[in-house]
Amino acid sequence: MNETIDCIIREAIPSDAEQILKFLNETAAQTGFMTQGREGVGVSVEEEEEQLDTIYSSLNNCVFIARVDEEVVGIASIHASDKPKIEHIGEIGVVVDKGYWGFGLGTLLMEELLLWADESPMLSRLELKVQERNSRARHLYEKLGFKLEAIMEQGVKDEGQLLNVCLMSKLI
Ligand SMILES: CC(C)(COP(=O)(O)OP(=O)(O)OC[C@H]1O[C@@H](n2cnc3c(N)ncnc32)[C@H](O)[C@@H]1OP(=O)(O)O)[C@@H](O)C(=O)NCCC(=O)NCCS
Numbered sequence: 001m002n003e004t005i006d007c008i009i010r011e012a013i014p015s016d017a018e019q020i021l022k023f024l025n026e027t028a029a030q031t032g033f034m035t036q037g038r039e040g041v042g043v044s045v046e047e048e049e050e051q052l053d054t055i056y057s058s059l060n061n062c063v064f065i066a067r068v069d070e071e072v073v074g075i076a077s078i079h080a081s082d083k084p085k086i087e088h089i090g091e092i093g094v095v096v097d098k099g100y101w102g103f104g105l106g107t108l109l110m111e112e113l114l115l116w117a118d119e120s121p122m123l124s125r126l127e128l129k130v131q132e133r134n135s136r137a138r139h140l141y142e143k144l145g146f147k148l149e150a151i152m153e154q155g156v157k158d159e160g161q162l163l164n165v166c167l168m169s170k171l172i
Contacts, residue, residue: 005068005103009112012063013056016072017048020065023072023097030098032158033134060087060122064112066096066105073097076109078117078126090117092128094137106140114144117172125171131156132164146170 012020021041028036043051055061058080066074074097078090092113096105117123130137132151146168155165 003103005100007073007103007105007108008067009064009074009108010067011056012052012065012075014049014052016065017052018045019072020052020063020075021045021048023075024095027095027097033131033137034095035156037158059120060090062113062116064109064116066100066109068100073100074105074109076113078113078123080123087122088124090120090123090126092126094140101136106137107143110140110144114170114172123172125169127167127169129155129165129167131158132166138166138168141168144170 021043024036025040028034028040029038052063055063055077060080061078063075063077065072074095076092076094078092080090081087092110094106094109094113096109114126117126126146127149128141128146129152130141132138147170148166149169150167152165152167154162156163
């Protein structure tokens with residue numbers, strides 16, 4: 001029998017700040033796939049609350065969270081600049097707690113982001129960077145229509161190892 005979970009996906013609000021920071025600090029140490037390492041996020045709860053407040057009313061930034069039993073188990077975000085020449089470009093980030101991989105949460109979170117981006121009056125290009133060795137994430141992005149644009153050689157360093165990074169994009 002396949003295991004299933006009850007999950008709620010919604011936009012993050014300022015009162016989620018503490019749980020989000022805890023989640024990001026924990027998941028940063030679970031894999032070597034995040035740009036954030038064991039040093040942690042380095043943001044206070046108050047700063048995170050302010051950021052979430054600003055993002056909630058932004059037309060080119062968003063944060064979605066996946067919750068199971070009141071706990072944050074996944075986050076996906078679009079971050080864009082306020083500079084007019086590049087405000088149409090949204091950078092994607094997604095992470096799911098390792099204990100919840102394979103339940104489809106990464107796909108659901110990404111689909112929410114894509115729906116939100118489609119409705120945004122500002123965004124026309126989504127992009128992301130993913131380590132070449134991160135085959136699970138690359139599969140997810142390719143499945144949702146992201147195309148490989150370039151390989152950034154030695155684009156990241158993990159545990160002293162220089163690794164290639166894929167630049168992927170999707171026009172909307
Ligand atoms: C990438 C990540 C978000 C995926 O989350 P998830 O909840 O496991 O994703 P889903 O269950 O929706 O989908 C996983 C897909 O990868 C596939 N997959 C699993 N292992 C794989 C592998 N080694 N190689 C290729 N595909 C793989 C699954 O079959 C599934 O594909 P399908 O939907 O076509 O059946 C999650 O692994 C994660 O948080 N990783 C660490 C952070 C990270 O790498 N973020 C991206 C940085 S750019």
